[in-house]
Amino acid sequence: MDDRRVINGIFYVLRTGIPWADLPSEYGPPTTVDNRFNRWGYAGHWDRIMEAIAEVHNVDTVMVDGTSIRAHHASTTLKKDPRRCLGRSRGGLSTKIHAVTNQNGLPIRYELTLGQAHDTPPCKQLLDNLQPGQYVLADKAYDADWIRDMIWEQGAIAVIPPKANRKRPAEFDPVLYKERNKIERFFGRLKASFRRIATRYEKTSRNFLSMIKLASVKLWIEFYEFAA
Structure with missing residues (x-):
């Protein structure tokens, strides 16, 4: 066919x-x-397509954040396995999508975790390929010394508001930080436009991530069509 x-x-x-x-x-x-x-x-076709589209766009700012997705009962029928990235949070069984986007709120890379997982651990994979001079925008949940060190060691610049309990709060650019709303709008659009992502139906994390990357390709194509 x-x-x-x-x-x-x-x-x-x-x-x-x-x-x-x-x-x-x-x-x-x-x-x-x-x-x-x-x-x-x-x-790996979906991975390569998304990477090829995302790589041709210059990135001077990246943003990192996560969002939880409730799982449909159809996705929970296999035996328990942490590699499926299904965990129990307040809303029931869920998966958390962690994403890095560019300055336009377009996705660059993803990681999946259990729904109840903290936002910061996936940063080891998400932020391991920064460029010198890039700005990294994230909310105060990412205000951890090891994340700031990781960003600094790559020559990038953290734009992360400090937590209230910081004894020595780090400086950040509040004007640039306002741009972070673009990654929140990205997640909102992802859920509103693609029902297969707003609720997880896929039993395996690989298939769910494939759906997410296909949706990302669609968003990138729409961006290029609008910019043309």
Whole structure:
């Protein structure tokens, strides 16, 4: 079956959140579309597409934050495994998406954790490839010495408000910090535009991350079309 037809079917599921079995016939057999989504994700195609799109854009500022996603009961049927990134928080079973975006609020990279996990541990992976002179915007939850040291060692500049209990509060640029709302708006758009992300239906973390990266590709394409 034609790959373009399959991709359109995958994006239809991503946008509407419907089960694969309910996919309209115009996109082909649901099992075929589902199987190719799994196979392409396992082969790393979605990763490479997102990386290729994100790399061509100059980044002078990055922002880091996280958001929790409630899990549908359909995603919890496999045996418990921390690698599935399903944890129990106040809202029930959930997954936390940790993201780094550029100055326009467009995603660059992701990590998934259990829903109840703290925001800071994924920074070891998310912020390990900064460029000298880049600004790193984050809220006060990220005001940890090791995060500031990690940013400084790469020649980047932390724009993080200090916690109230800091004995020696670090300085930060409050005007530049206001730009951080763009990553919050990004998460809002991600949930509002893609029902398959607003609620987690995928049983495996790999498939859920594939859905997130596909949505990211869509947002990047829309950005380039608007800028053209």
